[in-house]
Amino acid sequence: MSDAPSPPESAPDASDARPQGPATAVVTGASGGIGLEIARALARHGFELHLVSRGSARGSAARDAVAAEARDGARVHFHPADLASLADVRRVAGDLADAAPTLDLLVNNAGAYVHERSLTEDGFERTFALNHLSPFLLTHLLHGPLAAAAAPRVVTTSSSAERSGPIDLERAAYGVPYNALRAYGWSKQANVHFARELARRAPHPALRSYSFHPGFVNTNFGSGAGLLSGLVALAQRAFGRTPEQGAATGVWAATQSPAPDPNGAFLVDEAVKTPSAAARDEAVTTALWERSEAWVGLREEERWPRREGAA
Numbered sequence: 115m116s117d118a119p120s121p122p123e124s125a126p127d128a129s130d131a132r133p134q135g136p137a138t139a140v141v142t143g144a145s146g147g148i149g150l151e152i153a154r155a156l157a158r159h160g161f162e163l164h165l166v167s168r169g170s171a172r173g174s175a176a177r178d179a180v181a182a183e184a185r186d187g188a189r190v191h192f193h194p195a196d197l198a199s200l201a202d203v204r205r206v207a208g209d210l211a212d213a214a215p216t217l218d219l220l221v222n223n224a225g226a227y228v229h230e231r232s233l234t235e236d237g238f239e240r241t242f243a244l245n246h247l248s249p250f251l252l253t254h255l256l257h258g259p260l261a262a263a264a265a266p267r268v269v270t271t272s273s274s275a276e277r278s279g280p281i282d283l284e285r286a287a288y289g290v291p292y293n294a295l296r297a298y299g300w301s302k303q304a305n306v307h308f309a310r311e312l313a314r315r316a317p318h319p320a321l322r323s324y325s326f327h328p329g330f331v332n333t334n335f336g337s338g339a340g341l342l343s344g345l346v347a348l349a350q351r352a353f354g355r356t357p358e359q360g361a362a363t364g365v366w367a368a369t370q371s372p373a374p375d376p377n378g379a380f381l382v383d384e385a386v387k388t389p390s391a392a393a394r395d396e397a398v399t400t401a402l403w404e405r406s407e408a409w410v411g412l413r414e415e416e417r418w419p420r421r422e423g424a425a
């Protein structure tokens with residue numbers, strides 16, 4: 115297998131067009147940190163927003179804060195969901211499809227760093243479930259609203275932690291033996307694989323898909339007990355970017371015209387960067403996609419075959 119990247123073919127010219135009327139976006143993990151800042155920026159761009167996060171109080175407060183910055187009275191909605199639960203992903207996807215039958219932008223931002231091994235109700239390691247399986251399933255379930263848009267985009271928050279070495283798929287999914295740093299890194303590498311393969315497989319030929327690294331950001335992400343967490347928190351306060359700075363590349367990926375090239379790219383500091391060799395391993399990309407279809411229980415009609423002629 116070669117380490118050389120093999121980006122998907124460019125989408126048709128329509129992919130660079132932005133919607134003429136109010137555009138609609140879904141942002142997950144939008145109650146704080148990078149997700150909230152992405153939502154605020156999109157509100158200033160005039161998007162009608164559907165915010166998804168766990169916790170009604172924080173989510174409602176985020177909705178109100180984003181609505182206060184919305185341009186031209188664009189509406190902002192909040193949808194509570196536990197995205198670590200595949201059943202709840204399916205439920206909220208149904209709500210979103212009803213509320214936004216045309217979806218111009220999906221920002222898969224929700225994520226977690228889990229210090230100790232924990233399994234979801236579906237039996238998956240929690241970091242992998244929330245950071246990879248959840249956006250994988252949600253994106254598939256929203257294929258109808260995305261396909262109804264003229265130039266849909268899917269932007270997924272990854273991290274430079276993707277350079278954690280080749281993914282062991284079984285260990286990533288179930289966390290045995292568990293290492294928090296590696297589990298997080300593998301889940302973020304899975305985001306890069308997903309974004310690249312989505313660009314190939316999406317039924318909509320004009321869909322653009324990206325993953326991005328927000329940088330080392332000063333948020334409470336990954337907070338917890340112990341010496342390591344304390345050291346990370348100190349480093350975040352001393353050297354970390356603001357959440358707004360961390361969100362900038364995600365906003366750029368969502369709104370830049372013309373759209374960044376190539377489709378499926380990994381973005382850092384508003385530029386295309388080459389991810390790790392492990393993240394460009396085509397065999398792993400295909401295996402991860404196919405295993406993820408089985409893990410999330412995709413029905414036959416929900417599966418996306420590669421488009422004929424796609425790279």
